Amino acid sequence: MSILDVKWDPKEKKIARTAFDRAYQREMAEIKAALLDQITKLKDDEKVWSIHNYLSECRAEVDRKYDYRYSQLILVFGRLLKEGYLKEEDIVGLSDDKIKLIKVCHQINKSNIIHVC
Amino acid sequence: MSILDVKWDPKEKKIARTAFDRAYQREMAEIKAALLDQITKLKDDEKVWSIHNYLSECRAEVDRKYDYRYSQLILVFGRLLKEGYLKEEDIVGLSDDKIKLIKVCHQINKSNIIHVC
Numbered sequence: 001m002s003i004l005d006v007k008w009d010p011k012e013k014k015i016a017r018t019a020f021d022r023a024y025q026r027e028m029a030e031i032k033a034a035l036l037d038q039i040t041k042l043k044d045d046e047k048v049w050s051i052h053n054y055l056s057e058c059r060a061e062v063d064r065k066y067d068y069r070y071s072q073l074i075l076v077f078g079r080l081l082k083e084g085y086l087k088e089e090d091i092v093g094l095s096d097d098k099i100k101l102i103k104v105c106h107q108i109n110k111s112n113i114i115h116v117c
Numbered sequence: 118m119s120i121l122d123v124k125w126d127p128k129e130k131k132i133a134r135t136a137f138d139r140a141y142q143r144e145m146a147e148i149k150a151a152l153l154d155q156i157t158k159l160k161d162d163e164k165v166w167s168i169h170n171y172l173s174e175c176r177a178e179v180d181r182k183y184d185y186r187y188s189q190l191i192l193v194f195g196r197l198l199k200e201g202y203l204k205e206e207d208i209v210g211l212s213d214d215k216i217k218l219i220k221v222c223h224q225i226n227k228s229n230i231i232h233v234c
Contacts (some may be wrong), residue, residue, distance in 0.1 A: 025162060028162040028165055029162045032165045035156060035168070036153075036157070039152060039156065040153070042149065048148055048152065049172075049176055052173065052176055055165075055166075055169040055172065056173075059166055
């Protein structure tokens with residue numbers, strides 16, 4: 001089965017949306033904390049642009065990562081689970097097949113997943 | 118006299134460089150303090166990109182403003198003096214003509230200065 005063929009019923013879509021938003025909130029909280037840490041440790045005021053560079057990278061990465069298309073959601077959840085922003089309890093209620101795919105997918109290189117899963 | 122014709126002798130160039138750097142340091146310190154203030158006041162973690170937007174604007178503005186070409190320095194110093202990043206004591210040692218131009222220029226719209234000064 002390809003992850004592109006996965007079907008999401010209305011109940012699962014609701015669970016997925018909540019899980020997705022929670023992961024996003026956790027990651028944003030982490031970025032904010034890292035930002036605060038960087039600023040308080042910044043000894044040279046003139047290096048404040050390093051913080052801008054950091055935020056630019058984070059923003060690009062987050063924008064790329066949080067793709068809510070259903071065709072991508074297994075991959076996205078796999079990655080978020082691996083990175084710790086998604087918790088297993090967040091996806092309770094999804095079908096066993098989807099949970100299995102999510103757990104497997106995060107261990108596999110993205111370029112292989114489409115064919116393997 | 119056009120500000121484009123202003124000549125800077127070696128002693129004045131040294132004073133100008135130091136004054137320019139001091140103004141830059143003051144502005145960067147202010148940006149850092151504002152940044153810290155914004156982060157500590159940020160109640161919604163998901164609005165952390167507003168800080169990125171703020172820094173992007175500051176960076177573009179600072180990059181535009183701090184133009185060390187001698188043909189622009191009177192204008193730049195005029196603006197920095199007006200904004201408080203440059204102090205009058207920073208430019209002590211420049212010729213009276215230059216100091217007068219700097220003090221006059223900050224009150225005039227940039228588009229008029231080239232012709233008026």
